[in-house]
Amino acid sequence: MGLAEFTAELEAMRSAAATAFASAADVEALEAARVDFLGAKAGRLRAAQKGLGAVAKQDKPLAGKHFNEAKQAIEASFAAAQQRLASNGSAKRTGPAFDPTVPGTPLVLGHLHPITQTIDELTDIMGRLGFAVADGPEIEDEWHNFEALNIPLSHPARDPLENFYLSTAKAADPAGGKLKQAATSEPTLLLRSQTSTVQIRVMEKTPPPVRIIALGRVYRPDTADATHYPMFHQIEGLLIDRHVTMADLKTVLRLFASSYLGSDVRIRFRPSFFPFTEPSVEVDMSWNDGWLEFGGAGMVDPNVLRSVGYDPDEVSGFAFGLGVERLCMRRHAIDDIREFYKNDVRFLEQF
Ligand code: DAH
16 A cells, blocks of 8 residues: 555544544444544554555655554544533433442431330339339210319319310200200210329229329310420329328339439429329429429329229329420420420421
8 A cells, every 4th residue: 555545544534533523412422433433443543553564664654653643633532522522511421320339318217206205215114113004095084084083073173164075966966856865875075184084994994903104195275385285295103002101102203203304303292282182292303493393193082092992991092193295395405395296307306
């Protein structure tokens, strides 16, 4: 092959390569053009290099020089095309489609509501003191919510303004008549206003001794503010046995308080009145910042023991009822009970 012919072939290849690279619209097209011209095995440049052998010996140095120039020019136009695609974003797909070394997106795991967590912890503490968990319905009759607890019909705690009474068939029948008559034997129902109802339910079906706690929701038509909510939780405790005294009550509550709130907590009883206990006390707790009331307690009233068929001359017992939200709020320095029920994850996430 003559030098002129060889050089002309290189020149043609050079401009063809430049056009092909410059017109490649994406990474795939550019890669195809690269293989076509620069491919190590079957590329056109490689083929031209083989043609170098056919050039006359005296022309070889010049032919080699032309070949190198053409090769550099083609490589340069390829690099330029690569740059062009990289800068307009199409080169993103040059990397592996999936990079297993990139850290994954962390999964957001939910967790139990702070009140549920508190209930679990209080259950655990009282379990270590030998108290088993008892349960009762949230829709109660007046016997369990009031009468058996020594709260007579005349007591202000039974006022419709203090309770969520449920409308029964009796109240819901505007025409009166047959339905009304039939319904008069239906018990009046209400959302329980206290977990003390569970004391009655347990004692009715269990002979003494009894050692239980009940944790659950109670309902009162209070306007929501920082310390009130129309639904909240109580922990109720009941211990019935022979020779139970007020000292036992205080010991259990002190152990309970120090287990949940810390060993530096102090506990105080203030004389009070509840129809279902005699004597009755308010339970206050303190750190160094004054006293805070957590609920009520006392020795179970003989009338309550009689209402469930126990003999007050044989057995005695203590009972207490404390606010679960209040305990949790004190422990975590939460100053508004409404936070628990807004379902704002920024609040809930902290527990
Ligand atoms: N049931 C009372 C309330 O809701 C709290 C309470 C006081 C419970 C004294 C008791 C008790 O068991 O002995 O305000």
